[in-house]
Amino acid sequence: MRGRRDYLLGKLIRYGFTLFLILSLNFALPRMMPGDPIINLLGENALHNDPEMIELLRAEHGLDQPIHIQYIRYLCQLTEINLGYSIHKNLSVVELLTSSLFWTVLLVFPSDVFGSLLALLCGSLAGFKINSRADYLLTAIALSLYTCPAFLLAMLFLSLFAFHLGLFPLGNLTSGGKEGIDYLLDVVWHLSLPVAALSLLGGASKFLVVRNSVMQISDQQFVVAARAKGLTEGRILNKHIIRNVLPPFISMVALSFGFMVSGALIIEIVFSLNGMGTLIYDAVLARDYPVMQGCFFILTIFVLFANFAADMLYAIADPRIGRSS
């Protein structure tokens, strides 16, 4: 019991230090990039770059302060969950993040769940029935999807199911002007295609890992012993093999959940969705420091939390981990 508590405490301290380090990097990295948010803001409409005007704009966004003052202000703002105002979009970063994060979670969470379940089911089947017709077929499909660029698959889906068959809309999150249950159904209808595309793309890579893990474990002595005891093939797979596949699978799924909040840029662009992917992409292109910092802050929290959860689940899935620590 004490071992488990020490293990947990040690992890918490390490995670706290990592958080501080990453937050500092989040501040430094955007400012180390070439490019200037204010010059970017001027754009084509500016007749000329008056130095006084540029200084006024810098002051408006606090960029005229020495770098250490900006850093201290950034840390203070973080403690108040005040992430500032977007330089480029003129909106509060918290407001931007709340909206984008909500839609991203709605898009990526079901995709991760469906993709992971699909990978676990098909990967176990293919790995357990290695070199069978089912294995060849599933592996061929998974490899095709794995090597298919996300943009191509998404455009194929859009062209086939939305344009030619007319089963789904050509993009966006809703049709607009709906309320209540109609609105919910409309959102499900709009998200069906992107979720399907993202599930297949995410499932394909996990499939290959699960298949190979199951294949390796199937050769081990305890599986032979289980078979010798007369257990059914289904029971051997479900009770003995999949249990051993779980730790690397959990680690993979946890990581994908962690990075979930970075969005799915390509899918968001193809299906015209407002999510974290496009928010981060636009912020990086425009050197929008407050938005970049806000997005990376949320990303950091999610990744650390997902890793922490994976560590905890490891200890449950494999009790030896906690004890040895």
Added chain:
Amino acid sequence: MMRISKLTALALVFLSLCLTGMATAAQTEESGSGDRIAKLTIGTINQINDANPWDYYFGVYSMMLSHQGLVRFNKNGDLDPELATSWETEDLQKWTFHLRDNATWHDGKPVTAQDFKFTVDYDLEKDPLSKSYIGTIESVEAPDDKTVIINLVKPDYNFLTTISVVKTIPEHIFKSVDDPKKFNDLEAAIGCGPYKFESFDKDAGIVTYQANENYWGGMPAIDTIQLRMFKNPDAMMLAFQKGEIDLPYYYSKGISYYYVPKLLDNDDIGIEVYPERGITNVLWFNTAVSPFDDKELRQALSYALDYEELRNMFTAGYGTTPSAGWIPDGTLYFTETRTLAQDLNLSGTMLDSLGFKDVDGDGLREMPDGDKFQPKLLTRSDLPDSVRAAEMLEKYFAQAGVDIQIDLADKSTHGEILDEKKTHEMALAGTTFWGMMMGESYGSGYTDTRYYGWSMVSDPEYQSLVDDLGKTQDTEERKELAAEIQSYYAEEMPQFAVYSMNIIQPYNARLEGWEYNPLHGILSYGTLFNLHRA
């Protein structure tokens, strides 16, 4: 058996969800009373962040639909009266505008000269960026409700162009607003134009405008205009082909030529090709740094490019190559100058005479002092056509023995180098119609160091031509000055065109009365009032 029935039930639920969604899909409406259009849906990839006139693209669409300035561009690229019915100036420094009597804000209050004075003062006070285009205004006076007097710090013939993009805002709404960029209230979108902003559904990506029944110019031809935003041009073009949108629209440019063959098969789609008043890709030299301060080197390099191949490759027959005088054909007082064409022999001879010779026998020329000649070509990495054009230039220059180095930079870095640091040697970048009108027009905003100055020209001879353009009202004199500026470009070549793509604009052919203007394209004032069912 149990498992199969569960799967079937799940599939049925999914199918019913899809059908429910399909049954409620939005449809474009054309039917209205008589020839009126009930709803026009415009697809765009321009992204509006909020219904705030200080948001860049919302501001652009406000200027077309809901807000007005003193004057506006017409289909010929000239300026027509808008809120001002007439104007006069004697010295190009003091401008007097007379406003129309019957203009009202969307909330019914009258538009007054005081509103315009407030707009300029407020913009200058609250938005530092406004100094970049109205910074030359010294003061604005409103002696009565319908007269605006604008005093400039110096004479400026081109002032009408500059003031055309200033959208008037209502004083009674904004006088109590301290930070307009954060004022995202419905009232922020109140204007005095032919359309009233109604709503912005961010999740659906739809901005809705309704016709303003009290507009001083009468009811526009379309009852409802919806902007539907896409992040992906391919999805937008699919929606257009499917009839979900009536017009795919990009602010200040057309669609890519590779959509055209598919669209030509569709009888419900019409396509117009308009000449571009900007230039899609220009090769800029930093004339302030050696060796590009030598006009003969710039001329020698201009003979190295195969303009015909570039035009075919990047415009598929929908483009042109502006002549050495750089100003696009169709611009007021355009004059013919040398046609740009490849002549590798002449290029080589000129480079030889300048001392750029291959000394070490590697097929590439060295500088006159024997150092390697490897000029950098700054190019936008996020524009695929620019990257490909840079690679083609690398090939052409290599044929002339010049080993250029492509320097890729994203939009922000590219802008920082060209606009602020000026550390480039050569650069590829396009110009727009509005950009060509900047400064004293004729591309002076891009050329003259006193403005953007991408080619860093501070030659007194050139600056004197630009200044004279700003001071001269006489038509004949202006014509001469315009010709001299074009000759200057052809002779000095601080920059030259690589190729220019025309504007390809498809539209719903079941509607007629589309009108194009060089600033706003097909979404012009004329279209709003002339559109009707075919």
